[in-house]
Amino acid sequence: MQNLRNIRLRSRVGFNLLMLILTLVRAGSAYAQTCLTSEDMDEPTRTALVDMAKRYFGMAAQGDVAALRQNSIGSVAGDFSGIETVIKENQSHFAAGQANPRSPFLLKAEGKTPIEHAEFLCGVFGASGQTANSAQFVIPNLPPGDYGIVTLDVSTTKGPFTVTFVLQQQGKDWMLAGFYVIAPVKGHDGQWFAKQARIFKAAGRNHNAWFYYLEARQLLAPVPFVHTQVTDELDEEFENAKPADLPGANPVDLVAGTETYKLTTLFPLTVGEDLDLAVKYQSADVSNTAQSFQDNTAVMRALVAKYPELRDAFDGIVARAVEPSGRDYGTLLPMKNMK
Numbered sequence: 001m002q003n004l005r006n007i008r009l010r011s012r013v014g015f016n017l018l019m020l021i022l023t024l025v026r027a028g029s030a031y032a033q034t035c036l037t038s039e040d041m042d043e044p045t046r047t048a049l050v051d052m053a054k055r056y057f058g059m060a061a062q063g064d065v066a067a068l069r070q071n072s073i074g075s076v077a078g079d080f081s082g083i084e085t086v087i088k089e090n091q092s093h094f095a096a097g098q099a100n101p102r103s104p105f106l107l108k109a110e111g112k113t114p115i116e117h118a119e120f121l122c123g124v125f126g127a128s129g130q131t132a133n134s135a136q137f138v139i140p141n142l143p144p145g146d147y148g149i150v151t152l153d154v155s156t157t158k159g160p161f162t163v164t165f166v167l168q169q170q171g172k173d174w175m176l177a178g179f180y181v182i183a184p185v186k187g188h189d190g191q192w193f194a195k196q197a198r199i200f201k202a203a204g205r206n207h208n209a210w211f212y213y214l215e216a217r218q219l220l221a222p223v224p225f226v227h228t229q230v231t232d233e234l235d236e237e238f239e240n241a242k243p244a245d246l247p248g249a250n251p252v253d254l255v256a257g258t259e260t261y262k263l264t265t266l267f268p269l270t271v272g273e274d275l276d277l278a279v280k281y282q283s284a285d286v287s288n289t290a291q292s293f294q295d296n297t298a299v300m301r302a303l304v305a306k307y308p309e310l311r312d313a314f315d316g317i318v319a320r321a322v323e324p325s326g327r328d329y330g331t332l333l334p335m336k337n338m339k
Contacts, residue, residue, distance in 0.1 A: 032110045035122035035137070038103035045148075049104040052174045053150035053165045060087050060163070060179075061094035072176040073168050083179045090161070090181055097156040099163070107137065107147040118142035130229040139225050148174055151222045159184035164222045180223050185270050190219030194234055200313070206243050208313040211277060213238040215268040251282060256302035261295070264322070271332065274315035279303055283321035286329040292321045296331035304338050311335055 038046050059067045065087055069080045076083070087094075107120050123134030130136070148167040153160060166178030185193070193216035201209035213234065218224075220231050245252060251262035262282040269278040281299055286292045296319035303317060304310055310317075317338070320330040 032108075033115070033118050033120050034108040034110075035120040036106040036108070037122065038105065041104070041106055045106065046104060048174060049106070049148040049150050049167060050101045052148075052167055053101060053104070053152060054099065056165055056176055057094065057099050057152055057154075057163060061091065061097075063087065063091045068176060071173075073170065076177060086179070086181050090183065093156040093158055093161060093183075094154065094163070097154040097161065099152040099154045102151045102153065104148055104150040107149065109142050109144050109147070111144040114141045114143045115139075116141060130227070130232050132229055134229065136227040137225055138227070145169065147177065149223070159187055160189065162222045166223070178223075182219065182222060185215065185219065186273065186275055190216045193219060197238070200309075201241065205309040205312070206241065207246070207307050208309050210238070210242050210246070211266070211268050211313065213241065215275070218268075254281070254299060254302055254306065256298040259295075259298065261299050261302075263299075268314070269318055271316070271318065274334075275313075276316040276318050276332065277303075277310060277314045278318040278320065280320045280322050280328070283323050283329075286321050286323050286327055289329060292329040293331055295319075295321055296329070297333065300331070300333045301338060304335070311338070 041049075056068060056071065059065075059071075065080070065084045068083070068087070069077050072080065105122065107118075109115055109118050118137075118139045120137040120139075121134075122137070124131055125134050146169040148169070149164065150167070151162055151164045154163055155161075161184075162180075162182045164178075164180040164182075165176065166180075167174040168177035169175075193212050197209045197212035197216060200206070200212060217231060217234060220234065221228070242248070247263045247265055251264050254261045254263050263279060264282060265278075265280045267278050269276050279299060283292065283295065299319045300317040303319075314335060316332055316334040318330060318332045320328045322328040
């Protein structure tokens with residue numbers, strides 16, 4: 001369940017799900033993936049899912065990490081540090097917040113081995129694709145089983161959070177199999193970032209537009225493996241908006257003085273209360289931290305010099321030198337200190 005334990009700390013979007021069955025045939029074996037909405041479930045199942053999510057949220061609000069771990073499936077309990085960190089960072093907001101559950105839904109994955117590409121189509125789809133009450137879930141390497149997903153809207157003084165619990169049925173119990181927290185970024189939700197992306201695009205600030213679209217996309221999904229009408233329409237709107245000089249399948253060169261650095265990825269990153277832009281680039285060796293710090297600083301300054309529009313969109317730049325082994329070295333430089 002590694003894919004169900006990724007933690008994201010972002011903003012909010014809602015979804016309602018109806019039912020559809022999708023059968024995939026792979027290597028001669030048939031695996032049925034069925035999506036049930038609240039209306040399609042029997043009352044005991046629906047009540048059990050909502051009650052368990054509220055119970056687990058209560059544990060998180062109390063900071064009872066031990067109880068949550070005890071009620072988790074084995075693979076999650078064995079590597080609980082990510083969930084524990086998120087709970088500690090947000091416990092004060094949870095404790096003072098009011099949690100309201102959305103309608104739960106149930107994903108049923110059949111078979112005897114993990115499904116390489118589990119896909120659940122939920123709700124009524126129209127001639128042009130998704131509708132307001134539909135959703136698509138795509139989960140790689142999903143072990144067979146019944147999974148309940150319950151999202152809670154939590155009102156806090158910081159703004160609206162969404163907290164989503166992925167529950168896996170084991171016997172008669174619903175155990176914690178995934179935990180996702182999405183918080184406002186600088187007090188803003190995904191729709192705000194989408195609006196700002198459009199404003200940047202209209203002004204010809206295409207790099208800012210692209211990065212704010214990426215941020216909006218992250219904020220508008222309660223879990224990273226769901227697609228809704230809202231996210232699909234946003235994807236379509238910005239489908240061809242990525243500037244050609246940004247890295248994709250291949251790195252791009254960034255000249256900084258006499259050096260040329262190969263950038264591999266750029267993406268928005270929340271650091272504390274700030275929204276920064278992260279940049280990763282190739283490095284032969286990061287063991288010399290003094291040299292890596294100098295390289296990081298050169299990359300950040302060269303990036304802002306090349307794209308001065310970034311000053312209006314981000315609080316800082318985070319540069320990470322990454323060597324072939326995957327080991328990296330990172331540096332943060334606030335935008336106000338960028339010269």
